[in-house]
Amino acid sequence: MSKKNITTLKQIAEELNLSISTVSRALNDHPDISLKTKEKVISVSKKFNYAPNLFAKGFRSHKTNIIGVIVPNIAHYFTSTLLKGVISEAEIHGYKIIISESRNNVQKEAEMLETMKQFGVDGILLSLVRKTHNVDSILKVLEHIPLVLFDKVSTKVPCTQVVIDDEDAAFRAVEHLINTGKKRIAIIKETEKSFNSEKRFAGYLRALKNYNLEIDENLILSTEDISMHQGKRLTSILLSLQNRPDGVFAVTDGAAIGVIKTLKKHKIKIPEEIGVVGFSNSENSIIIEPKLTTIDQPGHRIGEVAFRALINEINNNDNTVNNKTIVIKTNIIVRESSFKSLVTT
Amino acid sequence: MSKKNITTLKQIAEELNLSISTVSRALNDHPDISLKTKEKVISVSKKFNYAPNLFAKGFRSHKTNIIGVIVPNIAHYFTSTLLKGVISEAEIHGYKIIISESRNNVQKEAEMLETMKQFGVDGILLSLVRKTHNVDSILKVLEHIPLVLFDKVSTKVPCTQVVIDDEDAAFRAVEHLINTGKKRIAIIKETEKSFNSEKRFAGYLRALKNYNLEIDENLILSTEDISMHQGKRLTSILLSLQNRPDGVFAVTDGAAIGVIKTLKKHKIKIPEEIGVVGFSNSENSIIIEPKLTTIDQPGHRIGEVAFRALINEINNNDNTVNNKTIVIKTNIIVRESSFKSLVTT
DNA sequence: CTGAAAGCGCTTACAG
DNA sequence: CTGAAAGCGCTTACAG
Numbered sequence: 110m111s112k113k114n115i116t117t118l119k120q121i122a123e124e125l126n127l128s129i130s131t132v133s134r135a136l137n138d139h140p141d142i143s144l145k146t147k148e149k150v151i152s153v154s155k156k157f158n159y160a161p162n163l164f165a166k167g168f169r170s171h172k173t174n175i176i177g178v179i180v181p182n183i184a185h186y187f188t189s190t191l192l193k194g195v196i197s198e199a200e201i202h203g204y205k206i207i208i209s210e211s212r213n214n215v216q217k218e219a220e221m222l223e224t225m226k227q228f229g230v231d232g233i234l235l236s237l238v239r240k241t242h243n244v245d246s247i248l249k250v251l252e253h254i255p256l257v258l259f260d261k262v263s264t265k266v267p268c269t270q271v272v273i274d275d276e277d278a279a280f281r282a283v284e285h286l287i288n289t290g291k292k293r294i295a296i297i298k299e300t301e302k303s304f305n306s307e308k309r310f311a312g313y314l315r316a317l318k319n320y321n322l323e324i325d326e327n328l329i330l331s332t333e334d335i336s337m338h339q340g341k342r343l344t345s346i347l348l349s350l351q352n353r354p355d356g357v358f359a360v361t362d363g364a365a366i367g368v369i370k371t372l373k374k375h376k377i378k379i380p381e382e383i384g385v386v387g388f389s390n391s392e393n394s395i396i397i398e399p400k401l402t403t404i405d406q407p408g409h410r411i412g413e414v415a416f417r418a419l420i421n422e423i424n425n426n427d428n429t430v431n432n433k434t435i436v437i438k439t440n441i442i443v444r445e446s447s448f449k450s451l452v453t454t
Numbered sequence: 455m456s457k458k459n460i461t462t463l464k465q466i467a468e469e470l471n472l473s474i475s476t477v478s479r480a481l482n483d484h485p486d487i488s489l490k491t492k493e494k495v496i497s498v499s500k501k502f503n504y505a506p507n508l509f510a511k512g513f514r515s516h517k518t519n520i521i522g523v524i525v526p527n528i529a530h531y532f533t534s535t536l537l538k539g540v541i542s543e544a545e546i547h548g549y550k551i552i553i554s555e556s557r558n559n560v561q562k563e564a565e566m567l568e569t570m571k572q573f574g575v576d577g578i579l580l581s582l583v584r585k586t587h588n589v590d591s592i593l594k595v596l597e598h599i600p601l602v603l604f605d606k607v608s609t610k611v612p613c614t615q616v617v618i619d620d621e622d623a624a625f626r627a628v629e630h631l632i633n634t635g636k637k638r639i640a641i642i643k644e645t646e647k648s649f650n651s652e653k654r655f656a657g658y659l660r661a662l663k664n665y666n667l668e669i670d671e672n673l674i675l676s677t678e679d680i681s682m683h684q685g686k687r688l689t690s691i692l693l694s695l696q697n698r699p700d701g702v703f704a705v706t707d708g709a710a711i712g713v714i715k716t717l718k719k720h721k722i723k724i725p726e727e728i729g730v731v732g733f734s735n736s737e738n739s740i741i742i743e744p745k746l747t748t749i750d751q752p753g754h755r756i757g758e759v760a761f762r763a764l765i766n767e768i769n770n771n772d773n774t775v776n777n778k779t780i781v782i783k784t785n786i787i788v789r790e791s792s793f794k795s796l797v798t799t
Numbered sequence: 800c801t802g803a804a805a806g807c808g809c810t811t812a813c814a815g
Numbered sequence: 816c817t818g819a820a821a822g823c824g825c826t827t828a829c830a831g
Contacts, residue, residue, distance in 0.1 A: 115598060117824060117825085118824070118825070119824080127801080127802090128801065128802045128803075129802090129803095129824090129825080129826095130801075130802060130803080130804095130826080130827080131800085131801055131802070133824095133825065133826060133827090134801090134826090134827090137826085141800060141801080142800070142801080143800060143801090146800080146801085158594075160568065160571060160572045161572060161824085161825075162572065162574055162823090162824055162825070163569075163572045163573045163574065164509060164512060164513050164518060164573065164574045164823095164824085164825095165513055165807095165823070165824035165825045165826095166824080166825055166826080167509060167825095168509045168510055168513045168807055168808075168809095168823090168824085168825080169806080169807050169824075169825045169826055169827090170807085170825085170826065170827095171807075173509060175552075183534050183537055183538060183541070184531065184534035184535055184537075184538050185534070186529065186531065188534075189528050189529035189530070189533075189534060190529055192528055192529075192553075193528060193529050193555070196528070196553075196554070196555050205552055205554075205569065205573065206552065206553070207520075207550055207551070207552050207553075208537075208541075208551065208552075208553045209541070209550075210538070210541050223505065224508075224550065226505060227505045227506060227507065227508045228508045228509065228550065229507055229508065229509045249503075253460060337741075366741060370743075373743075392531075392737070392738060393737060393738060393741045396682075396711060396738045396741040396742050397741050397742075397743075398715075398718075398742075398743065462808060462809085463808070463809070464808080472817080472818090473817065473818045473819075474808090474809080474810095474818090475810080475811080475817075475818060475819080475820095476816085476817055476818070478808095478809065478810060478811090479810090479811090479817085482810085486816060486817080487816070487817080488816060488817090491816080491817085506808085506809075507807090507808055507809070509807095509808085509809095510807070510808035510809045510810095510823095511808080511809055511810080512809095513807090513808080513809080513823055513824075513825095514808075514809045514810055514811095514822080514823050515809085515810065515811095515823085516823075
């Protein structure tokens with residue numbers, strides 16, 4: 110059951126009484142080789158069902174055509190769309206990808222980086238574990254292998270980064286609530302130093318300031334592990350306030366859905382009494398009723414762009430440290446949770 | 455920016471005035487090598503930050519420690535859980551995985567199989583594209599590389615297969631509706647020869663027969679691309695019947711959620727007037743209100759088991775054709791869409 | 800137009 | 816206990 114009967118160049122060469130070199134050149138369409146020889150070689154290689162051993166090829170040429178991708182959690186809809194973008198672009202460029210999951214564990218992330226290096230991947234696409242404080246292991250890898258950060262990034266790592274416009278997107282989300290007449294807008298965010306959550310919070314603050322709305326600390330709620338459950342819990346807190354909010358911006362769809370569920374349980378009218386906006390445009394956002402207004406993050410696009418940026422680095426052999434940040438635009442998707450008169454299908 | 459400054463065995467050997475062979479053996483903890491030498495070698499290799507080139511290693515030993523995984527669609531929650539199972543098990547056994555997406559395209563699937571072979575992967579885990587009629591390319595790969603089919607399988611391929619008990623799970627789903635007093639149970643299934651859908655349909659039929667319920671063709675609805683949208687459309691058809699159903703079993707959660715949405719729109723009481731059961735226990739099933747009764751498919755488990763089965767084949771060097779089917783048990787998760795008096799949190 | 804030879808980084812019989 | 820040598824399958828200067 111092991112790898113037997115696999116045709117090699119040698120066998121083709123023997124069959125045709127040619128040298129291995131010639132067969133190799135013929136198969137690679139080298140200009141030196143005569144048409145007749147090429148035809149013979151190709152015909153026999155087809156007959157023998159020849160397929161080059163990419164491992165040997167990669168080993169010889171120091172080019173594996175493999176890209177390593179490390180993400181915190183693969184079972185996440187948005188992550189899947191990122192990966193889809195990476196995969197489809199990789200296919201176009203003739204690369205294969207190895208996917209690893211760091212499971213939100215800094216230690217695991219470092220180990221995986223090391224393994225990728227050992228495999229001799231041509232480059233690495235990395236989405237950071239939250240709270241990656243010590244980036245030493247990343248910097249070390251960066252000395253040897255082209256690396257691009259995407260989605261979850263850090264300014265501590267001097268390399269190309271592909272991100273969405275979190276701050277701006279959050280600004281527009283809150284601005285939208287303000288435009289629907291809301292004046293006391295709460296935010297549900299993460300406590301830990303999640304890059305994305307912090308930027309979204311900044312966008313929230315900027316929107317309030319921009320429209321001269323009061324910033325009420327009672328309306329700023331944080332949670333460790335943001336989720337539907339936490340959305341529910343924090344909404345109960347908001348509802349217990351003397352001066353309730355009339356809008357809620359949650360930095361994830363999951364939390365926003367928790368908000369909606371709790372508001373419905375309390376018979377609070379959405380969006381008339383309280384409008385709700387989430388972030389991600391996950392599948393769930395159209396399952397919940399009312400459907401959730403949210404920010405669409407083009408995951409596929411981010412994956413594609415990150416891959417292309419990486420390919421650029423790989424082909425760009427000088428030791429220039431590329432340190433630019435590519436920002437991908439997002440869109441706000443307005444639905445029933447924030448805008449009443451919308452007709453839905 | 456290319457792979458420079460990467461330590462090799464040769465450098466360590468030169469530094470210590472030893473041969474490459476000895477260094478290799480020392481690093482692999484070969485019994486022949488003296489403790490003193492081992493210590494010296496390990497110390498220098500640490501100093502030089504040595505990491506073996508796995509490509510060279512794999513090339514040399516005909517063992518790449520890479521497993522190829524091909525799935526129809528990566529952006530699918532259930533698929534993510536399958537992959538998680540595969541990845542976590544792979545990690546335990548020191549394997550890396552290459553993931554490819556066949557995008558429900560038979561042609562692509564065949565190409566990917568070929569590429570995997572060229573890469574010299576040690577084995578392949580394959581979830582079939584629906585309607586894969588021509589399995590020739592799979593059979594060809596099977597001659598050279600151990601292969602295990604999982605989730606979406608076909609009896610046409612003589613190899614180990616890991617699946618869930620679709621027929622039995624569907625039987626229990628329908629039986630559950632019958633136990634809640636339903637007598638006219640509709641099914642929403644796929645038209646195309648999806649292995650899973652067909653088996654679920656068989657379970658539906660068996661349950662009706664087993665409980666002496668009439669099989670009414672008007673209650674058997676099929677759709678090409680099963681989805682929430684199709685669930686909605688087919689529910690409208692069911693509601694237009696003179697003799698309406700009192701229960702609906704949809705072979706996917708997406709379709710079941712479409713059913714619920716349409717029933718709610720028509721103010722039909724769930725589950726009193728019509729009970730609904732889905733299949734998959736997707737995230738969405740607890741977002742929709744009422745929450746959906748569904749079948750939990752242990753994706754992680756399936757991935758794990760499939761990986762272990764593959765490892766067995768790899769280590770089992772005889773040319774025995776392994777042809778057993780491993781069936782993973784599912785559970786029915788009863789929620790509000792089918793069982794009224796349930797208290798929910 | 801074609802071939803002999805070196806070499807990519809490693810492992811492993813074989814010899815001492 | 817250690818080393819010299821062959822070889823995994825391929826590519827590519829170098830030579831003719």
